[in-house]
Amino acid sequence: MTGRARKSAASPTSPMIETTALVKTYGTKPALANVNLLVPTGSLYGLVGPNGAGKTTLLDTIAGLRAPTSGTATVNAATNEIAVLPDTPRYDPWLTGREAVLLAQHLTDPSGGMDRVDEVLEQTGLAEASSRRVGGYSRGMLQRLGVACTIVGKPRLVLLDEPASALDPQGRREILDLIAELRGTATVLFSSHILGDVQEVCDTVGVLNQGELLYQGSLGDLLVGDAVPRYLVRLRDAADAVAKRLRTVAWVEGVTAVGDQALEVQVTSLDVAETGLPKELAAAGARVVSYGPLEVTLEQAFLELTR
Ligand SMILES: Nc1ncnc2c1ncn2[C@@H]1O[C@H](COP(=O)(O)OP(=O)(O)OP(=O)(O)O)[C@@H](O)[C@H]1O
Numbered sequence: 001m002t003g004r005a006r007k008s009a010a011s012p013t014s015p016m017i018e019t020t021a022l023v024k025t026y027g028t029k030p031a032l033a034n035v036n037l038l039v040p041t042g043s044l045y046g047l048v049g050p051n052g053a054g055k056t057t058l059l060d061t062i063a064g065l066r067a068p069t070s071g072t073a074t075v076n077a078a079t080n081e082i083a084v085l086p087d088t089p090r091y092d093p094w095l096t097g098r099e100a101v102l103l104a105q106h107l108t109d110p111s112g113g114m115d116r117v118d119e120v121l122e123q124t125g126l127a128e129a130s131s132r133r134v135g136g137y138s139r140g141m142l143q144r145l146g147v148a149c150t151i152v153g154k155p156r157l158v159l160l161d162e163p164a165s166a167l168d169p170q171g172r173r174e175i176l177d178l179i180a181e182l183r184g185t186a187t188v189l190f191s192s193h194i195l196g197d198v199q200e201v202c203d204t205v206g207v208l209n210q211g212e213l214l215y216q217g218s219l220g221d222l223l224v225g226d227a228v229p230r231y232l233v234r235l236r237d238a239a240d241a242v243a244k245r246l247r248t249v250a251w252v253e254g255v256t257a258v259g260d261q262a263l264e265v266q267v268t269s270l271d272v273a274e275t276g277l278p279k280e281l282a283a284a285g286a287r288v289v290s291y292g293p294l295e296v297t298l299e300q301a302f303l304e305l306t307r
């Protein structure tokens with residue numbers, strides 16, 4: 001079967017989104033190649049990938065805004081329970097911010113029982129600008145407005161395409177906090193190329209590159225992975241001689257110079273490094289400025305997967 005399906009009688013443990021062998025080609029170029037995405041219900045799923053990886057195509061296909069070339073995308077929510085924030089949200093310029101949010105609320109709740117407009121304008125930092133016309137909003141304000149319109153109807157599934165890309169650090173912080181607050185009330189799938197944002201709020205991560213899902217699973221597993229433990233040693237003196245000595249040590253797997261005055265040392269286990277490395281550094285006469293284990297960041301894991 002090709003296309004998008006919805007299950008109305010899903011069990012509580014069913015994934016919120018499941019794509020099977022999803023393919024999307026534009027002309028002859030594959031934008032999505034056999035993607036099997038699994039978004040657990042209740043998760044905060046971060047979809048990361050460089051420009052052109054296929055993030056927008058995947059989100060749009062899940063939202064039903066683009067048809068897949070082959071494969072299926074199944075969403076366990078009704079249409080009015082899904083909210084989508086496109087990467088560049090656009091609104092009729094003559095509307096005020098308040099009217100735009102009111103309209104979004106009305107689309108979800110035509111009966112008019114819902115009254116969340118002031119609350120979300122406040123949450124997204126738009127209360128003061130809410131009576132201004134959106135034609136005069138900055139890009140960051142439009143992105144905040146997009147988030148406001150997306151969450152006003154209390155959706156069960158929130159699809160956010162780069163929700164914080166146009167925001168200043170404070171705005172990013174606010175939007176990330178808002179996304180984190182959705183935990184427990186909604187399943188969130190958001191795309192980003194800002195890996196720090198994903199690392200901060202997501203529990204599940206998918207790494208997309210050139211249309212292929214290279215990793216999907218818990219953030220913790222991705223960051224631990226099968227990486228060799230590494231230490232960063234900063235030195236006062238030129239690091240060459242110290243590196244030479246460390247390379248002769250049995251439990252040192254590798255030594256890489258980081259500039260002139262620091263070394264990245266890969267070791268067989270943290271245990272041997274914690275007892276042995278200080279001794280080796282002392283024996284080499286090294287003047288050590290700082291010394292500590294290198295945590296694997298999402299950025300490093302991502303670069304390793306995509307290189
Ligand atoms: N409407 C379209 N027509 C033709 N090619 C398209 C279309 N939309 C996307 N593509 C191509 O599909 C690939 C994936 O694009 P997509 O916009 O999904 O990537 P993305 O990960 O969202 O990138 P970005 O981080 O820049 O937003 C790219 O090579 C892009 O050029």
Ligand SMILES: [Mg+2]
Nearest residue numbers: 055056057087
């Ligand atoms: Mg995109």
